[in-house]
Amino acid sequence: MNRNQRPWRSVLYIPGARERALDKARGLAVDAIIFDLEDAVAVAEKAAARRLLAKTLAEGGFGQRARLVRINGLDSPWGQDDLAAFDGVPIDAVLIPKVGSAADIDAVAERTADVALWAMIETPQGVLNAAEIAAHPRVAGFVMGTNDLAKELKCAARADRMPMLGALQHALLAARAAGIVAVDGVYNAFRDEDGLRAECDQGRAMGFDGKTLIHPAQIAMANAAFAPTEDEVDLARRQIEAYEAVEATGQGVAVVDGRIVENLHVATARETLARAELIAELEGSQ
Ligand code: COA
Numbered sequence: 632m633n634r635n636q637r638p639w640r641s642v643l644y645i646p647g648a649r650e651r652a653l654d655k656a657r658g659l660a661v662d663a664i665i666f667d668l669e670d671a672v673a674v675a676e677k678a679a680a681r682r683l684l685a686k687t688l689a690e691g692g693f694g695q696r697a698r699l700v701r702i703n704g705l706d707s708p709w710g711q712d713d714l715a716a717f718d719g720v721p722i723d724a725v726l727i728p729k730v731g732s733a734a735d736i737d738a739v740a741e742r743t744a745d746v747a748l749w750a751m752i753e754t755p756q757g758v759l760n761a762a763e764i765a766a767h768p769r770v771a772g773f774v775m776g777t778n779d780l781a782k783e784l785k786c787a788a789r790a791d792r793m794p795m796l797g798a799l800q801h802a803l804l805a806a807r808a809a810g811i812v813a814v815d816g817v818y819n820a821f822r823d824e825d826g827l828r829a830e831c832d833q834g835r836a837m838g839f840d841g842k843t844l845i846h847p848a849q850i851a852m853a854n855a856a857f858a859p860t861e862d863e864v865d866l867a868r869r870q871i872e873a874y875e876a877v878e879a880t881g882q883g884v885a886v887v888d889g890r891i892v893e894n895l896h897v898a899t900a901r902e903t904l905a906r907a908e909l910i911a912e913l914e915g916s917q
C-alpha cells in the first residue's frame with residue numbers, strides 16, 4: 632500500500648518495553664502503530680526496549696499497519712543509539728519528539744537515509760514553526776502531542792479542548808499547506824467511551840486524518856469516527872451523479888438536498904469515495 636494513500640484513522644502507541652503488547656499488536660485492527668522509545672519507556676528500560684523493538688520489527692508480521700518508531704530526542708542520552716538501532720530494520724517512519732524547528736528535522740535527516748520522518752508537534756515553538764517543519768522535504772506527517780502541549784501552554788484540561796484549539800488548528804493548517812498527514816493527540820481516559828467519541832468527532836470535524844490512541848479499547852471508535860459514514864458515501868455518490876448530469880447539459884452547478892454542488896464539491900466527494908474504498912480494501916485484507 633502506498634504510504635501516502637493509506638488510512639490513518641487509528642494510530643496506537645505501544646511502549647517499546649511491553650513485549651506482550653508488542654506481540655498483541657500484530658492482530659489489532661489499527662491503521663498504524665507508534666512503537667515508543669520515548670515517554671512511555673522508563674530510563675532504566677531504554678536500552679532493553681530498543682533491543683526488543685528492533686528484534687520485534689525485524690521479525691515483522693505487522694501486515695498493512697504502518698510502523699512508526701518514536702525515538703528519544705537527539706539531545707537526550709538515547710536518541711543517537713535509537714536511530715542507529717533501526718538502520719536496516721523495516722519501518723515506515725521515524726517519529727521525532729518535541730520538534731521545534733526544521734533544523735531539528737535536519738539533524739535526524741542527515742543521520743538517516745530513505746525513511747520518512749514524522750514530527751511530534753507538542754511545544755509552543757513547534758506550533759509556531761509548524762509551517763517550516765511541515766514543508767521539510769523529509770517530513771511526511773505530524774502527530775499532535777496534546778499532553779506535552781497542555782503542560783507547556785499551562786492550559787486547563789477541558790473536555791472541549793478550547794484552550795488548545797488554536798494550536799491544533801495552526802499545526803493542521805501547516806500540515807495541509809504542505810500536503811502531509813496530521814493525526815490528533817491522545818485521549819487519556821481510556822475507559823471513557825463517550826469522552827473519546829466526542830474528542831474523535833471534534834478531531835475529525837477539524838480535519839485531522841485520525842487519532843493517536845493509548846489502549847486497544849480505543850481502536851474501534853477511532854476507526855469508525857475517521858471513516859466516511861454511509862450517509863457521507865451516499866451523499867458523495869449522489870453529488871457526483873447530479874453534477875455529471877448537469878455537466879452533460881453544459882451547466883456547472885447542480886443541486887442536491889437543497890444545496891449547490893460545484894466542481895470543488897465533486898472533488899471532495901470523489902475523495903470521500905476513494906477513502907471509503909481504501910478502508911474497505913484494507914479491512915478486507917485483515
Ligand atoms: N498497545 C497494545 N496492547 C495494549 C496496549 C497498547 N498501547 N495497552 C494495553 N494493551 C494490552 C495489554 O497488554 C493487555 O493484553 P493482555 O491481556 O493480553 O496482557 C490488554 O491490552 C488489556 O490491557 P489493560 O489491562 O486494560 O491495560 P494495562 O493496565 O495493561 O495498561 C496502560 C494500561 C494505559 C498503562 C497501557 O494501555 C499503556 O501503556 N498505553 C500506552 C501509553 C503510551 O504509550 N503513552 C505514550 C504516548 S501518550
Ligand code: MG
Nearest residue numbers: 670753776779
Ligand atoms: Mg510528548
